[in-house]
Amino acid sequence: KQEVTQIPAALSVPEGENLVLNCSFTDSAIYNLQWFRQDPGKGLTSLLLIQSSQREQTSGRLNASLDKSSGRSTLYIAASQPGDSATYLCAPVLDSNYQLIWGAGTKLIIKP
Amino acid sequence: ETGVTQSPTHLIKTRGQQVTLRCSSQSGHNTVSWYQQALGQGPQFIFQYYREEENGRGNFPPRFSGLQFPNYSSELNVNALELDDSALYLCARSDGVGDTQYFGPGTRLTVL
Numbered sequence: 001k002q003e004v005t006q007i008p009a010a011l012s013v014p015e016g017e018n019l020v021l022n023c024s025f026t027d028s029a030i031y032n033l034q035w036f037r038q039d040p041g042k043g044l045t046s047l048l049l050i051q052s053s054q055r056e057q058t059s060g061r062l063n064a065s066l067d068k069s070s071g072r073s074t075l076y077i078a079a080s081q082p083g084d085s086a087t088y089l090c091a092p093v094l095d096s097n098y099q100l101i102w103g104a105g106t107k108l109i110i111k112p
Numbered sequence: 113e114t115g116v117t118q119s120p121t122h123l124i125k126t127r128g129q130q131v132t133l134r135c136s137s138q139s140g141h142n143t144v145s146w147y148q149q150a151l152g153q154g155p156q157f158i159f160q161y162y163r164e165e166e167n168g169r170g171n172f173p174p175r176f177s178g179l180q181f182p183n184y185s186s187e188l189n190v191n192a193l194e195l196d197d198s199a200l201y202l203c204a205r206s207d208g209v210g211d212t213q214y215f216g217p218g219t220r221l222t223v224l
Contacts, residue, residue: 004154031210032210034212034213036215041200041218041220042217042218043114043116043202043215043216043217043218044155044202044204044213044215045114045215046212046213046214046215049211049212089154089155091154093210097168098160098168098209098210099157099160099168099170100145100155100157100213101157102154102155102156102157103154104152104153104154105154
């Protein structure tokens, strides 16, 4: 059974800092891995999708890496801004049935 | 904007009642998935529909059922509501299984 852990559970940093969010998963048989952000009480916004054959994927100030064999992904946020404050969730997609399995998320607060 | 809409936005029901939640997309997409998200947790996969057929189901009892229509809109039905069904219900569309998922804003269901 795939289990997803996100560390830290919460993070508060001053504006302008670079930061790394961690995601680990127990089953390396994944199709891809997706990162999302969720604002309070709202739906999820897709940030990045990284294929199982890829090592990195970039979008603007965001960079996601994937080490499938060790069951790890990181989301790097450069030059953080108060608008980046949200909960960030990772979701590996199982190879067997294409289901997304979710972590509980990292709640990020960027202080102005 | 993801182009995915859900109705209603909020709903209050009492234990034992039945509820229908709706999801629609501005453009047609083959796949729709439904998730339940309890407060402070990651989403839990309920089921997925691909071209109007159920294509996968999570660990939810049969009183959770769904439909996908030819116009790619979808319904989630929950019978015999229980207090623990109180949650944010999210639907997501994608072009295919395992592809990037685009979420609606969710329906907040409260069961009293």
